[in-house]
Amino acid sequence: MFDLIKDIMKPLGVSGREGPVRDVIKEKIAPYVDEITIDALGNLIAHKKGAPGAKKLMFAAHMDEIGFFTTCIDDGGRIRYSNAGGIRFAETVYSHVVFENGVRGVLVADDDAKEFNIKNGFVDIGAKNKKEAERRVSVGDTFAVRGDIRRIGGGRIAGRPFDDRIGCAILVEMARRMKTPCPYDVYFVFTVQEEVGCRGSKTAAYAIMPDIAVAVDITKTGDTPGSLKMAVELGGGAAIKVKDNSAISSPELVDKMIKLCRERKIKYQLEVLTMGGTDASSMQSAGAGCMVGCISIPTRYAHTPVEVIDMNDVSACVELGLALIEE
Numbered sequence: 569m570f571d572l573i574k575d576i577m578k579p580l581g582v583s584g585r586e587g588p589v590r591d592v593i594k595e596k597i598a599p600y601v602d603e604i605t606i607d608a609l610g611n612l613i614a615h616k617k618g619a620p621g622a623k624k625l626m627f628a629a630h631m632d633e634i635g636f637f638t639t640c641i642d643d644g645g646r647i648r649y650s651n652a653g654g655i656r657f658a659e660t661v662y663s664h665v666v667f668e669n670g671v672r673g674v675l676v677a678d679d680d681a682k683e684f685n686i687k688n689g690f691v692d693i694g695a696k697n698k699k700e701a702e703r704r705v706s707v708g709d710t711f712a713v714r715g716d717i718r719r720i721g722g723g724r725i726a727g728r729p730f731d732d733r734i735g736c737a738i739l740v741e742m743a744r745r746m747k748t749p750c751p752y753d754v755y756f757v758f759t760v761q762e763e764v765g766c767r768g769s770k771t772a773a774y775a776i777m778p779d780i781a782v783a784v785d786i787t788k789t790g791d792t793p794g795s796l797k798m799a800v801e802l803g804g805g806a807a808i809k810v811k812d813n814s815a816i817s818s819p820e821l822v823d824k825m826i827k828l829c830r831e832r833k834i835k836y837q838l839e840v841l842t843m844g845g846t847d848a849s850s851m852q853s854a855g856a857g858c859m860v861g862c863i864s865i866p867t868r869y870a871h872t873p874v875e876v877i878d879m880n881d882v883s884a885c886v887e888l889g890l891a892l893i894e895e
């Protein structure tokens with residue numbers, strides 16, 4: 569599965585510019601589903617048909633990543649930017665970045681900057697002046713931080729953006745392994761623009777009108793110095809979300825997931841996140857609404873260039889997703 573994860577993480581996909589990610593996922597999932605559609609916003613909807621009249625089960629993972637839009641280029645050929653999604657600049661500065669057209673650069677800050685922010689940060693693409701920079705980058709071009717994806721020992725891997733390409737990889741793996749015939753009509757939805765307010769999942773859920781919707785996304789952990797006070801730890805198994813700042817999971821679904829984990833001996837933990845949100849929030853309130861839950865992948869240093877996840881947690885998330893489909 570490591571290679572699948574790497575392939576899905578490679579393309580750039582800042583919110584609103586998910587096309588390259590969608591192309592890769594479409595190719596990966598096509599052999600395992602009955603039909604694939606792409607809606608007006610760019611959501612990729614992969615459908616595996618159930619028996620006639622079966623209830624609809626929708627899984628959602630977002631393709632977009634936090635990143636930047638070029639706002640202007642100054643006289644020195646420096647690229648100035650605005651953020652797409654919640655970025656803490658202290659976590660992002662002094663990194664390699666790649667633009668959507670392949671141009672490479674480094675994200676840096678003024679030499680005398682005491683703290684890093686959008687005003688003193690810029691991208692150096694090696695251009696001598698404004699004119700030269702303009703030949704390579706235009707206002708509106710997106711870019712994001714890119715680094716290697718590496719195994720760091722203990723079954724753990726580091727890189728970015730696990731948020732939420734790891735969720736996308738889990739959905740592809742579920743589609744590959746799910747048994748047929750299936751008691752549900754299953755929709756694997758790869759959403760756009762989650763990081764800027766869960767926009768894609770809203771229209772996708774409205775179009776599908778699922779009975780049950782489950783977001784598969786990363787969550788923070790409470791096991792590093794200075795981290796949030798929360799019970800989730802890396803290596804502790806699939807995290808079953810009870811609530812975050814944007815949605816409260818349906819208690820019936822939380823109970824069902826706990827029961828499935830116990831019966832099938834899937835390692836799990838319960839998650840109460842005091843911040844953030846996922847596509848579950850917009851799916852819950854789309855149209856007449858539906859029952860929602862969230863399978864979370866514990867992630868250390870989330871939204872930095874060196875996010876860390878545990879492959880055993882990833883396997884547990886795949887097992888839990890498959891258990892939901894089969895019951």
Ligand SMILES: [Zn+2]
Nearest residue numbers: 731732785786
């Ligand atoms: Zn996410």
